[in-house]
Amino acid sequence: MNQKILKLENLRRFHTVCRQLHSLCQRRMLAQWRHVFSSAYPAWTAQLYAHPGQTDVLIRAALSQQRLLATKKEERSQKSQLSSRKSKKEVEVWIGMTVEELARAMEKDIDFIYESLMNTAVDIDSLEADSHLDEVWIKEVIKKSGMKLKWSKLKQDKVRENKDAVKRPQGDPALLIPRSPVVAIMGHVDHGKTTLLDQLRKTQVAAMEVGGITQHIGAFLVSLPSGEKITFLDTPGHAAFSAMRARGAQVTDIIILVVAADDGVMKQTVESIQHAKDAQVPIVLAINKCDKAEANPEKAKKELLAYDVVCEDYGGDVQAVHVSALTGDNMMALTEATVALAEMLELKADPTGPVEGTVIESFTDKGRGPVTTAIIQRGTLKKGSILVAGKSWAKVRLMFDENGKTINEACPSMPVGIIGWRDLPSAGDEILEVESEARAREVVDWRKYEQEQEKSKEDLKLIEEKRKEHQEAHQKAREKYGTLSWKERSFIKYKEKKQQQPLKLKEKVERDSDVLPIIIKGDVDGSLEAILNIMDTYDASHECELELVHFGVGDISENDVNLAETFNGVIYGFNVNASNVIQQSAAKKGVKIKLHKIIYRLIEDVQEELSSRLPCAVEEHIIGNCSLNIPFKHSYLICCKKHLKAKFKGNIFHCLNMFTVPTYILCSRKNNYG
Template sequence: MAHNVGYARQIFLNLTSWRTEARRCLCQTGAVLARHKRRVPVQQKVTKYLRKKVPVISVFKEMTVKELASSMEKDTKHVISCLRGLNISQTVKKDSAILDINVISEVCHMSGVKHRIIARPSSHKAVAVDHDVYSRPKASPSICKPRPPVVTIMGHVDHGKTTLLDYLRKSKIVDMEFGGITQHIGAFSVTLKDGKSITFLDTPGHAAFSSMRGRGAKITDIIVLVVAADDGVMPQTIESIKHATQSQAPIIVAMNKCDREEAEVEACKRDLAEHGVVLEELGGDVIGVEISALHGTNIDALQEAIITQAEMMDIKADPTGAMEGRIIETKTEEGRGKIASILVQRGTLNLGSFLVSDLGFCKVRRLNDEHGKPMKTAGPGQATEVVGWKELPSPGAEVLQVENESQMKKVISYRKAHEQQLREEEEWNAIKENRRSHEEEHTLKVKRRHELGLKQYVMSLRRELGELDITKPTEDMSVPRLSLIVKADVDGSLEAILSCLETYSSDLCEMEILSSGVGEVGQNDVELAEAFDGIVLAFNTKSSDKVEKLATDCNVLIRKHNIIYKLVDDVKSILNERVLPQIEQKVLGEAVIQKVFYVTEKINKKNKKIPVAGCLCINGVLDRSKQYKLVRGSEVLHVDTLYMLKHFKNEVEEIKDNMECGLAFKDHGVDILEGDSILCYEEYQVKPEITWNLPF
């Protein structure tokens, strides 16, 4: 027996971290230990041994395989084998992140270790040291040199902005613009006869591009407000004035179409004055030039006015050091990758420079001007197209140059970590707020229970539940829905389309945007549209033959557009197609019951007395084949069809106005009284149309 006790002890001393095996062995040898009166001491030693030997590790969300293996002091192969044992669908590598915290818990359990969940330590460490880059302090006036003024053309749609820009750069952009409107911000330089140059930003006048005009106003020096003399001040004109006021940029008014007979120049000047733009001839400080963009009348005078205004402002910048600027527009092109146009505000941009903007970053592989020709450098006041972005920033974002690739990666890592920390803090604050509200609600319930007592509290809960109509659905599932995937050529166009779609609101058909992005329509877009019975909107972008075939096989529509108001009209028509028809009623005739009597009819081989209403038709026609309502006062008591309709003793199909009749409902148990009204009506389907108007 002593041998058995020693053998049991040896088993427990050689146990690994598998606690279940230890307990099983303890149960098997319990009887032997009990006979020798040593069960309790050995159990205590074994329990103490197990508690001592099981390690506790710290885990966190999105932990990598390598980090988890290091915490458990095991090989990465061990973690990978555990994950494969759990049938993880994702491809598992050493640097793969385990997204599900429950999977991490299972791996710890399989490895025989305890764990506790903590916040990711690396994110807080990254944020602790500031690796971000910032714009340089204001340069000394002694090193600053004159730069070209940045001028933004603003105004209402069809007032001649693109025609003016077309004349300035001697091209035919107005013929290339789809639908005669500018779809996204462009930039170009104009060199005057005296060698001076002006950089023009073209912001669209379309109502949908309000936010784009706002970005243009923030990075401009001078605003040229184009107003058509034959049309006057319009909504986008007023909006452009507001953007100019907010940016504190001086305004030069270009009074366009002055050569037309219907032009009312003086009336336009008065309208502008009412909105705070007072021209010099009316006693204000705003320069005004009367032009004709189509024929080039007074364009030289407009350029001189811009140069004069720029000289008064003494526009200068520091051309030395690292480049600083702003993103004008972003896009993705097949074969060229991610592209962003930049306005250089300080320093000089060179090929091979490293840039950061928001979470976007790039090494400059190519610089192009507005004509697509390569540039070697871009100085202050110049706009250039930059090729080589790995991640695209947002339009209007600040662009800063860093020394090398290593610093670029540190800046982006810091910004991502900082953004993650802010997001976690917001989530934690939301959790604390939810906890606080739940605790307050629980405290009120407990207080109410103590005040009423348990019996009265339960009765009050039953009364509250009885007042709820649990049979009424919380959401009308019969309302149709249109799901959209939106793809556009550039970020600005996408933003404008989304802002238009966000104005939609109707109870007839719901609309949701599943996904949106810049670039060509891809396979994922088609598959997502198929899953939600949606459509793909492609604005001025392409889709490959493979994607087109997939869309045909999946019965998914790809609607391609290059004019924004036509896109909105198309979406509106698709919404109307999905609207469910509504049932409406049309009253054909009305009768008043003058007397109620009973007649004997043979029904199912039995004689039965049925109530008959003696009526007078007071309006319209009573048609036997239609539906009828029995109305008493303002309440509808019964809806039915007719069993009989007689004029005197003759069965008839209809009773006209001012004729007497006898009628009976198919439901013979209906309670009819003298003075009740009977309405004859018919039902028909009507498909309502969605009202969705935009100021195009």
């Protein structure tokens, strides 16, 4: 009975006992527990002391019960915190985020971003929807919203795993076989390079070139009477085709430098020498036009000494051959010198394994699609091969030689035309063979991804520069308006906005006349590249801006006409066609189409169009002068044939109309006229 009463009282006062036990949780001695417990409850503690063993058990049970309750309470608090964390929405952010992008990621209105950034160092007035936010302010907005921050992860897996196609390592020397040399003919414009190639091929290439100027690289395989074969590249000599000459030097084994005996060393001659040095390609000197009466080959040799081209006659190692491409004199000696140099170089290649080559030229054929001219450097190209070049790939459908004849395979040092490209590769791109179409797509996707990454890095740099500019402008504005009152600041901003009103119609017409939008279409990629390089040299944008709207390879299309109409531009075509339907459509829309077959004629046409759009220059020409003895008091001057208006400022007057004919001033004192 006593034990039952004890239990009831214990249950009734359990809450109070727990509080006392909790305050003594650090004490472990049972004697202390008994002392505190007995002093707190003297009425029934004596009964507990009658059974000391039971007292110890009770105290231990109470203590364990208290610990259990504390543990459960802690677990409940942890669960509540965890659930509150899980309930928070995650917002994925990145560096350089704009206000609009942050609002979209948070699924909030833009005004919420502005409200979150109030009372901070951010200038709310200058903050636009496309303004970029710093990392600090992105964190501040997320913190005030009660959401969780999650930085966007970059696709590092693609960066780590390189999926590009690369050249295979050098193979077994025992598998190498002799190959034909690849020879580039270089020199100044109109020094006879193509005519020299005529003599080697016994064809009339020069007669077919418009204006006597080579417009793009021609790759030809020439069989010599001695049985050897040489692949020749006829590179353009015009100043615009510098990039083509550099490409020709990179894929060749020998350079035949053509120098006219009557002209000597010219600008493109020096450039060709530099390309040969950069590519570490040996030179054979062909001094052309020796049949002319004014020819002076020795003078040309001496001029070349200044550019470290030392002929054998002067103790050097460069073979010099005096030739006449027009009459064919000494052509055999030139080929023998080239073959001898090729034997010294011991040119060899591996005809087995995956194909490697270089794109010499690329263009779009109306019936066959994208076509490339290439030089095979390793392996043997066959029909059905899967190729990758730049950011394009191909399954070879058809191959043809320089005469347009279909061939089944192409060996090293052989020029070949390739049909089957999905997109048009650029001239100079490296050609690599891969095992499957899936692998080709993988390589192209990887290269496009790398290009996007490079572009992203450049964009980030621009963003940082713009951010610095905005910060500087903001700092200047704070210095400018910091000491002004709100009313004064508002008035100044109103005046500034009023000055930035949209242009009037007359001002818009004048502004449009100072811009020349152009669209350029070329026959091949190399020619288009040369034209664009010339356009880059334009440096008079402060007078008339040259705006390149679009450029591409192929004939002029309806889209080009529509684009030119939109921008009020001019279409220039180089070695391309515009059908009658396209020309009629352009005439209806008021679009100019200008077609050219010689590059410098196209450049001259662009210069004339730019000149026509330049603003008129106002010039003042003094017709005569005189000295006035009597000051004029009226604003009109009486003349013998015409009335000349004049404004007076003291004793000086300024004419409003200029006379180009002699006039005689009649002086009269009547009515204060002079």
